[in-house]
Amino acid sequence: MGAMFRNLSTIGLPLSGRPSELIELALSFGFDSMDIDIVDFQQQAEVYGVEHARRLMVSARLKSGMFHLPLDLGADDEAFDRDLALLPKRLELAHATEALRAAATVAPTSADHSFKDFFELHRKRLDTVGDMLAKHGIMLGLAIQPEKDASEGKGGQFINTFEGLLGLVAVSHPSIGAIVDTWALHVTGEGPDMIAKVPKGRIVEVRLSDAPRDVPGGDLHANQRLLPGDAGTINTAAVLVQARDAGFDGPVTPWADRSAVTGRGREKIVKLAGDRVDAVWREAGLPIVPRWFMPVAKENATVFGEPMVAGTE
Numbered sequence: 001m002g003a004m005f006r007n008l009s010t011i012g013l014p015l016s017g018r019p020s021e022l023i024e025l026a027l028s029f030g031f032d033s034m035d036i037d038i039v040d041f042q043q044q045a046e047v048y049g050v051e052h053a054r055r056l057m058v059s060a061r062l063k064s065g066m067f068h069l070p071l072d073l074g075a076d077d078e079a080f081d082r083d084l085a086l087l088p089k090r091l092e093l094a095h096a097t098e099a100l101r102a103a104a105t106v107a108p109t110s111a112d113h114s115f116k117d118f119f120e121l122h123r124k125r126l127d128t129v130g131d132m133l134a135k136h137g138i139m140l141g142l143a144i145q146p147e148k149d150a151s152e153g154k155g156g157q158f159i160n161t162f163e164g165l166l167g168l169v170a171v172s173h174p175s176i177g178a179i180v181d182t183w184a185l186h187v188t189g190e191g192p193d194m195i196a197k198v199p200k201g202r203i204v205e206v207r208l209s210d211a212p213r214d215v216p217g218g219d220l221h222a223n224q225r226l227l228p229g230d231a232g233t234i235n236t237a238a239v240l241v242q243a244r245d246a247g248f249d250g251p252v253t254p255w256a257d258r259s260a261v262t263g264r265g266r267e268k269i270v271k272l273a274g275d276r277v278d279a280v281w282r283e284a285g286l287p288i289v290p291r292w293f294m295p296v297a298k299e300n301a302t303v304f305g306e307p308m309v310a311g312t313e
Contacts, residue, residue: 130173
């Protein structure tokens with residue numbers, strides 16, 4: 001069994017910039033992998049070829065972390081079928097760049113379906129998608145949106161607890177798993193022991209966040225999601241221990257709302273996130289393997305021949 005690794009997501013933090021800049025930051029601050037934007041990667045690969053599109057990650061020896069599945073599982077048939085038709089090529093490219101873990105978020109409500117019908121629609125669609133994923137050895141992790149503001153006034157309730165998510169995963173294709181999210185568990189009031197209930201080998205990603213001390217989990221809004229360690233409310237180390245004990249060996253990703261990192265430069269955000277993940281790693285008793293190469297981010301440095309301006313938005 002492999003070991004968990006530290007993953008940087010430009011959606012999870014959120015960050016923007018040229019790939020060379022972001023790769024430099026990931027390398028500088030202890031990350032082992034980085035998420036891939038599969039739609040952008042496809043555009044690059046179509047113009048320049050797959051090897052060229054991959055070159056920065058390969059040069060940096062950074063693993064591919066997660067990629068967002070460009071498909072809305074709850075969309076109407078026309079939109080779903082249109083995106084599904086594009087999926088085989090995208091999965092082929094994901095495999096080519098060794099991005100073997102994808103993420104999708106399950107809608108917490110449905111205005112058009114009963115719970116039973118929406119559940120069955122998801123199960124059928126995940127069966128179709130699962131067959132496509134399996135051809136390329138890719139796992140899809142499902143995440144939930146448990147916050148009240150994600151559901152209020154938006155139709156009948158669907159899946160907005162981890163236990164509910166596991167009910168869907170349990171009847172889905174073997175290539176479908178769950179994303180363990182410390183924030184979501186805190187919002188729903190479900191403990192780290194829930195992780196042991198995930199079917200074996202079906203944890204796809206672990207996301208680490210914190211929450212304000214003075215707000216009950218059930219009253220939290222998505223924009224209150226903090227970087228791990230910001231408030232010390234969520235015991236992220238306990239979640240990592242449970243994930244390790246469940247045999248998880250995939251990406252661990254710091255995740256925060258944009259408002260939690262506003263006003264800090266990119267370099268500061270990535271450094272802080274890297275430090276916080278390392279602190280959780282140590283608290284959980286996990287070994288930190290030094291990277292093969294530890295650059296120091298500097299103003300106006302270059303990486304792989306491209307200019308990289310550190311600390312800018």
